[in-house]
Amino acid sequence: MTKIKNMEEFAALSGISRPTVSKYFHDPDSVRPTTRARIEEALERFDYRPNIYAVNQNRKLTKNIGIVVPYLADPFFAEIARYLEQSCIAAGYRPSLFSSHGEQKLENDILDGLQSLKPAGVLLAPLGRTSDQSVIERFCANVPTVLFDSNLEGLGAAFIGSDNFSFVSQTVEYMIRTGEPPSFFEMRTPANPNANKRRKAYIEVMERLGFEPHIIRVDGKGWAFEEIGHKGALKVLAENGLRTNSVLCSNDRLAIGFLAACYEQGIRVGRRDDCALRLASNDDHPFAKFTCPSLTTAAHDYDNVAGRSVETLFELIESGGKFETRSETLFPARLVLRDSA
Template sequence: MKTAKNAASAGRSQESRGPVTMHDVAALAGVSRATVSKYFNDGEGLKPDTRARIEQACRELDYVPDPHAVSLVRGRSRIVGVVLPVVNEPFFAEALRAIEQKAKALGMDVIIQCSYNDPAEEAAALMTMRSMKVAGVVLTAVASRQNLDLLRRLEQEMRIVYLDSFVHEDCDYVMNDNRQSMAMLTRYLLGRGHRPAYLGAPPVAHPSPTERLAGYLEAMAEAGVAPLVLPASTQPTWDFEAYGFRHVLDWLTSGAWQRSGATALACGTDRLAIGAMSACRRFGLEPGKDIAIAGHDDLPISAYLHPPLTTFRQDVAAIGVAAMECLQAQLDGADAGPYRKRFTGGLVPRESA
């Protein structure tokens, strides 16, 4: 009786020790490992009888193939890597949620890495993904050209979809149509008789902030109104409320506001708008009455603010899902050219403007 390790003859789903392996299943089903392997891959070319016995054995033993063994021999894993600047920012958190959900539907697992806007951390994260032989990477690149070469090289050997960012032209990306959305928001303000100034996000992303600014400028030019952009900081930060608060308060107290004749403030993000509203009140202006405020993104709380925030809702979930679909499409071989998608959301008019 030279049964190996696990006595398959026991029959019950009691593994004596260690995880159940394909060997155990084969033994119980009375076939070879190769046959069980085939069952888990194409499944074709197996006699119904054989298939049934394997199925039964798997159920009985609670067998699941070891993903590491599979990845090792295949040279590819069923893991997708997600590299984000931070994960506790509403936009990224929601994107991650959508990605995770879609990945689950595709039978993949997701592993995350945060770069904190540091090119070195980003590079390290990408190297990890490479060593993990991931099926693909969803990357929100940091706003720096430092990893440009590395990225170009990595794109050769693994799938990379850029989410809400890109670092060069020949890449796959998925993002909101920022120019269009901010233009729409600006036009809305102009249409209500306002003269909107613009507060952009700190330089933590690329090229979304630039695109949104472009949208604002475009709408202003189109209306023949001189644009008015609040001075931006070069210090990257994710504390948008504080950033918005400080910059708007400076703007108001410096008198630049009065001189400009602006009656509204379009903000690159809802979080900035929240800080801006706070600054206005500190200065003695009532948002929605003395000055109109608008944001961008439509956070879950935006509808419940006082006043409810006029904003632009971008379809973050769709963006996340599209990123996964891009990877999926490329895995399926069909390399039908670049995958580039721009999503449009919708204006959400509320009382703040």
């Protein structure tokens, strides 16, 4: 089989002119069915594909889509990224996946490098508190961007995420309905703005139900939440820092660390009579099903958050990269009852 060098050559072999072949690759439906058939027939015989560099250099808009998550070693983001990737591919785009690995410099570098990719759009889950707002603002001004998971006020053309109030109200109400009101366990300086919303929601729900909020803040920086939760829980348990037998963790990864600490200390966690503690959490982390005990938690609406994010980005791209007004879409949580509370 002859090696095809360029579109010129392929066009000749298929018996169609190059401009028409070019049109075909841009949109197969834009050419007559008979010529389309001839091109696709040749395509099967010769296996040619346009040089993406030449294509991208000349097209005003590439078919690239950037996907940026803050921490890919968290399976939660890996799963979301997977969904986003697949949706982009299905829509005929070329996704590129990036992880900021929890570091501001990396996030900045990624956005910087992304600009020279001239992407049609970007799906960005920012680091949050540790993001460099000015960098992200500048980026969003140049590239059609949809924020997801972590909201930065006013940045990006739209935000899609989860309704943190829905998470916390469901877990808190459940715990109160079935036992003592929970303390709230979180990091002192959370990386993610969702954490702040969850704390506020906790306070609001507790007060509305006539209970005094009790917040436990543990030290620790970065994205090693399990480690932070573990250390923090050991300290709290040693100091007898709990007011009731119920704890609500800000997120599942902290809870995983908390559960490990309880296990080490011989504290049985669960809703059965022989348990000393009930622990619930938020996120429905992929591993929450396999903690000991399995974790009662509020689940993200993965499918809707991811699905709506790509849909919104596609709308944004089709609208020429700008929306009239910035929208924020929040999906409610689904309470997942397991054994820990």
